[in-house]
Amino acid sequence: MSQPLIEVTNLKKYFPIKKGIFSRTVGHVKAVDGLDFTIFKGETLGLVGESGCGKSTTGRAILQLIDPTEGEVKYEGRNLVGMKTTELHKLRKDMQMVFQDPYASLDPRLTVGDIIAEPLEIHKIAQGSEKNRRIDELLNVVGLSSAHAKRYGHEFSGGQRQRIGIARALALNPKLIVADEPVSALDVSIQSQVINLLQDLQEQFDLTYLFIAHDLSVVKHISNRIGVMYLGRIVELADKTELFDTPMHPYTKALLSAVPNPNPLMKKERIVLRGDVPSPANPPAGCTFHPRCTDCMEICRTVKPIFKKVNGRYIACHLYE
Numbered sequence: 001m002s003q004p005l006i007e008v009t010n011l012k013k014y015f016p017i018k019k020g021i022f023s024r025t026v027g028h029v030k031a032v033d034g035l036d037f038t039i040f041k042g043e044t045l046g047l048v049g050e051s052g053c054g055k056s057t058t059g060r061a062i063l064q065l066i067d068p069t070e071g072e073v074k075y076e077g078r079n080l081v082g083m084k085t086t087e088l089h090k091l092r093k094d095m096q097m098v099f100q101d102p103y104a105s106l107d108p109r110l111t112v113g114d115i116i117a118e119p120l121e122i123h124k125i126a127q128g129s130e131k132n133r134r135i136d137e138l139l140n141v142v143g144l145s146s147a148h149a150k151r152y153g154h155e156f157s158g159g160q161r162q163r164i165g166i167a168r169a170l171a172l173n174p175k176l177i178v179a180d181e182p183v184s185a186l187d188v189s190i191q192s193q194v195i196n197l198l199q200d201l202q203e204q205f206d207l208t209y210l211f212i213a214h215d216l217s218v219v220k221h222i223s224n225r226i227g228v229m230y231l232g233r234i235v236e237l238a239d240k241t242e243l244f245d246t247p248m249h250p251y252t253k254a255l256l257s258a259v260p261n262p263n264p265l266m267k268k269e270r271i272v273l274r275g276d277v278p279s280p281a282n283p284p285a286g287c288t289f290h291p292r293c294t295d296c297m298e299i300c301r302t303v304k305p306i307f308k309k310v311n312g313r314y315i316a317c318h319l320y321e
């Protein structure tokens with residue numbers, strides 16, 4: 001395994017719940033509640049889980065787009081949490097985000113060229129003809145053409161808009177890209193084109209990805225390792241093949257049972273999850289998954305399982321203690 005690029009330790013993000021005319025804090029949404037993981041240089045780490053489990057908050061907290069409540073995020077050994085703004089600004093070039101909704105993330109008043117040029121201007125990287133040359137280059141790299149620079153976002157299809165979002169993210173030669181549900185808004189046929197493009201770019205530019213999705217089948221193709229999140233914590237983190245072939249956590253097993261099986265000879269039992277995801281403002285005691293778990297034991301109701309290494313993977317489950 002290569003060198004760590006990002007090391008996350010005990011990362012937490014609690015959002016205050018305010019009530020009344022005095023905006024008193026009456027509780028917290030524990031969106032991210034103690035994450036420990038590493039993203040290695042050159043890999044794609046997939047992050048999956050149901051809606052509201054804290055995936056986007058994790059991505060944004062890693063990039064310091066929101067301030068973590070607690071914990072460390074080290075980038076090449078330097079802790080980004082609490083870092084001076086000027087220092088962080090310099091490192092920001094290295095870490096970019098591709099957003100879920102290419103429609104919403106593009107300013108309708110800007111041309112495609114303006115959108116791609118924005119980060120170059122903010123970081124004073126290129127101006128004039130040099131800037132235009134870079135825009136052309138970036139458009140070509142993502143499979144669009146120089147002629148597209150003068151057009152507006154609304155003139156493009158969903159897949160093309162996502163390519164524009166990717167070109168913008170690439171403008172500053174980043175090392176890390178956090179892709180937050182980058183293909184969820186796209187048709188299935190277009191999804192694989194964008195995923196293939198991301199893979200080609202990874203090889204071409206030595207990129208490292210944190211790839212966020214709610215669906216395991218989306219991250220299967222692109223990820224080297226996959227972390228499964230539930231209510232603000234990672235419950236299992238494993239090599240992609242191991243996770244798909246021998247899932248250990250009951251939640252991973254349930255998510256996997258919903259993924260269509262390409263081999264019809266391999267019969268899979270469908271595990272239906274009981275109830276809905278509880279609110280992260282009031283998570284269950286013990287293992288937060290216990291009310292929905294088919295293997296729930298007495299200890300699971302009261303004792304929070306520790307996230308630890310078991311058989312070469314990381315898991316938080318009392319079944320493996």
Ligand SMILES: Nc1ncnc2c1ncn2[C@@H]1O[C@H](COP(=O)(O)OP(=O)(O)OP(=O)(O)O)[C@@H](O)[C@H]1O
Pocket residue numbers: 015016029030031049050051052053054055056057058214280
């Ligand atoms: N700015 C905020 N203020 C208050 N609560 C927030 C804020 N951002 C997110 N949350 C809450 O934090 C929890 C985690 O949200 P997050 O968007 O990180 O989850 P997610 O797994 O990415 O879900 P989705 O797939 O729906 O985007 C949710 O309960 C959400 O409502």
